[in-house]
Amino acid sequence: MTSMAPARTEPDLSYLLDHTSHVLRTRMSAALGEIGLTARMHCVLVHALEGERTQAQLAEIGDMDKTTMVVTVDALEKAGFAERRPSGTDRRARIIAVTEAGAEVAAKSQQIVDGVHEEALSPLPDDERAVLLRALDRLATGPLETPVESPRPARRARQRG
Numbered sequence: 001m002t003s004m005a006p007a008r009t010e011p012d013l014s015y016l017l018d019h020t021s022h023v024l025r026t027r028m029s030a031a032l033g034e035i036g037l038t039a040r041m042h043c044v045l046v047h048a049l050e051g052e053r054t055q056a057q058l059a060e061i062g063d064m065d066k067t068t069m070v071v072t073v074d075a076l077e078k079a080g081f082a083e084r085r086p087s088g089t090d091r092r093a094r095i096i097a098v099t100e101a102g103a104e105v106a107a108k109s110q111q112i113v114d115g116v117h118e119e120a121l122s123p124l125p126d127d128e129r130a131v132l133l134r135a136l137d138r139l140a141t142g143p144l145e146t147p148v149e150s151p152r153p154a155r156r157a158r159q160r161g
Contacts, residue, residue, distance in 0.1 A: 024120055031112045040064060040072045045106040048096045055096055081105055
């Protein structure tokens, strides 16, 4: 019996990107969970430390909807890592300010994130690693930068934490 499946002419890029992304997220979630953070909490802390940013700006950077962002900041406040404060430049806006304890945990979480990335890339020789990262960056800032609007939106891969 012959196969009716069409012959592939290219590797399955969708599978390769989705699978590796999913596995990387699960490893990141487990590693950050050891210090009581989620990837979203890490993202908010690190980007809030870069400069005065509103909750909406941080949500956009972290690709979070409003509800997810509120839950994330609530958790950071409860842990004593961040607090909502009035903006110094816009009285109507509130920024997310990182506490001293938050800055300390952000430094630890960044080391963890860097370690997970290093481990993920470790099978690649340095020259291949550099090429892969440049190519992914080129895709992420080029043809794959913006999702396409569709009447039947593609489901995003499950995300935890």
